[in-house]
Amino acid sequence: MQIIQPHYHGIARTAQDYERMAMAGVVAVAEPAFWAGFDRKYPETFIDYFRQISEFEPTRAAQYGIRHFCWVAVNPKEAENPPLSYEVLKQMPEFFNKPNVLGVGEIGFHKTTRNEEEIFEAQIEMALQHNQLILIHTPHLQDKVRGTRRTLEVLAHMKVDPARVWIDHIEEHTIRAPLDAGYWVGFTLYPITKCSPKRAVDMLERYGSQRIIVNSSADWGPSDPFTLQQCILEFRRRGHSLQEALEIFHNNPCRFLGQNPKFDIQPIRVQHED
């Protein structure tokens, strides 16, 4: 089965990931800009990082036949430093012209502070000005409810088109409001701290597959890109068809990401399913 990994931090992973993902059906990954595990001091460090994910990382993925796309942004954690963030933002638009850059992300809240909100709004404004898709990170653990609520308040007053916004790391206690408001939502499958493959399938069975994206975890911490395949296996073991699986794990990423014409992978339709 062909699978898209919509949220994958390749710079933190080894080539073995790409090889195994290719063997396990992954045809494309999308790499949001994220926190590197330490707070960077210089705007140039971000710019080099954006070059890495927009120029170099696609060449690593291509060696295994995987298409690589990315997003650029100042992540929520480092947005706590506005002077640094504004310096980075000055140079971000040049990356929107790169052939694999899909939009602005991941942005949003980490601790839901005033500084984070200022930079969140500045990046939404930039995305709107440049007609870019938006990918939003919601906070981890105990901060998630408050951060998600504030995210929706910020978006509501900025006149974004909900169909062009993906709110990620959604769980059972935060799914209803963003879905009801017309946004895309993402489940992130982490071994311990976010959503599990079984719980993701529970939510798919409860809420359907419209405007839902499922991503694995793949970063520098305890994470596993193959939680996505575990989720697909769980979904299929519960009796859902191959086409239903394709709609969620391949076609939905195509539908959302494909709003940027650079993402040209088309939805798949099974002709005969026995």
Place this chain on the structure above:
Amino acid sequence: MLKANEVLDKDFLDARCMLLEIAAFFDRLDAAAQRDGDDTVAGDQRLKQIHQALQLLTEQETTPDRVERLLHLFSDKD
């Protein structure tokens, strides 16, 4: 050996994760029973065992042999 606060720091998220999985299991079971209009599993011995186990885990004043007692709970008695 770890101190108590170190055990809590190290294993809190694991315990949280396992509790969420148990909650999801019950939600899944309820949803399936409701969907099929079939509540026969409510009387299933395995479900009773799980409820008994959860009750045992809520005891705050107890002895540190919870795992052993749960295993006995899930064991054949004859």
